[in-house]
Amino acid sequence: MKIGLIGLGTVGQGVAEVLLEGSFPSISLINVCDIDRKKANIAPHIFTENPNDILDNPEIDVVVELIGGIEPAKTYIKTALSNGKDVVTANKLLLCSCWKEIMSCVKDNGRKIRFEASVGGGIPIISSINQALVANRISGIYGIINGTTNYILTKMFEEKRGFYEVLKDAQEKGFAEKDPSLDINGDDTLHKLFILSCLSFGKMVDIGSIYKEGISRIKGQDLLYADSLGYSIKLLGIAKENNGSLEIRVHPAMISKDHLLSSVSYNYNGIYIIGDLTGPLLFYGQGAGSLPTTSAVIADLLSLSSNEGFAIPDVKSVSCFLMDELKLRYYIRFMAIDKPGVLAMIFGVLAKNNISIESCIQKERGEVVPIIITTHETLEGNVIKAIEEIDKSPVIKEKTLTIRIEEI
DSSP states (O other): OEEEEEOOSHHHHHHHHHHHTTOOTTOEEEEEEOSOGGGSOOOTTTEESOTHHHHTOTTOOEEEEOSOSSTTHHHHHHHHHHTTOEEEEOOHHHHHHSHHHHHHHHHHTTOOEEOGGGSSTTSOHHHIIIIITTTSOEEEEEEEOOHHHHHHHHHHHHHTOOHHHHHHHHHHTTSSOSSOHHHHTSHHHHHHHHHHHHHHHSEEOOGGGSEEOOSTTOOHHHHHHHHHTTEEEEEEEEEEEETTEEEEEEEEEEEETTSGGGGOOTTEEEEEEEETTTEEEEEEEEOSSHHHHHHHHHHHHHHHHTTOOOOOOOOEEOOBOOGGGOEEEEEEEEEEEOSTTHHHHHHHHHHHTTOOEEEEEOOOOSSEEEEEEEEOSEEHHHHHHHHHHHTTSTTEEEEEEEEEEOOO
């Protein structure tokens, strides 16, 4: 099987190096394309700066797209498919933005596409859902699928350091990008979760309707309070069917310290899937980096080389379950002036909105102090309404933080 590789970034260089070593005799890398010839030590006779040298080459069986982004990657992939070539990609942004368009092009041209490297790095989650778990009806996905945010939250808790201090450390060690916004705001997790939900449920929602919240407002005190209550805080991607809709959301969540996902630390990923036949399964490993992602790309190439079955389900568009209708328990942190009557005001507004208090903690003393409340199960819409009213009070000195408590 003859390969053309487009994109010599960190992963592309790793893939080229492995294939050129000749470790896999059934796979031959015959063309490599990048805009920068200096990026890698590639022999001149296989290097090109023109992607059409790969896309229009009748010798090439599979195009590996590793440039990322939507364009020109989408054009390259569709051209490759139209020219009778199969495709391997790690491009999660393109897949979640143009899922139906790409999959229709695959089907119309009778070709194949593989994208194991788009989610979970070296964790074989795509092939597991599509092959090993194909007999299961999956009822839920709970994923820690961004190594940057997991590293930051772990370090903040263990070393009692602030968010921005740990973020800087993560950037220096290569665990966070120079512009970390896609990671810390939850976008990266959302893109990966979208792909997993399409495969698991055969359903998709408008990506703009998916609730997304990042980790930048979490403080060290929240991690310590969570620990004292028996929880850890993780950025979770959650997807499950709910009364015909797809409940899909990305946000920080408290999970029991007894749950397996709670032990997923630093830059590692964990994906917890519940199947009706298998029961719960945890997939764990390095979710990013050159070597794990290279492993996933090579695995996809070997899958194509051996002609393994890989049926992509027809995906039906459905509505996204409304966040206001969620019923969960909540951790709420108010930053309030320490004076008589403040607690009574907060309790009164919560009661008016049918929110039952489970516990209240006020340990610190000072001009402005944290008041920590956990609730019994209640409607999210009620919580939002109550906090909007409470935050208008002059005694509240900072936007109130809520963290959902997930019972997995």
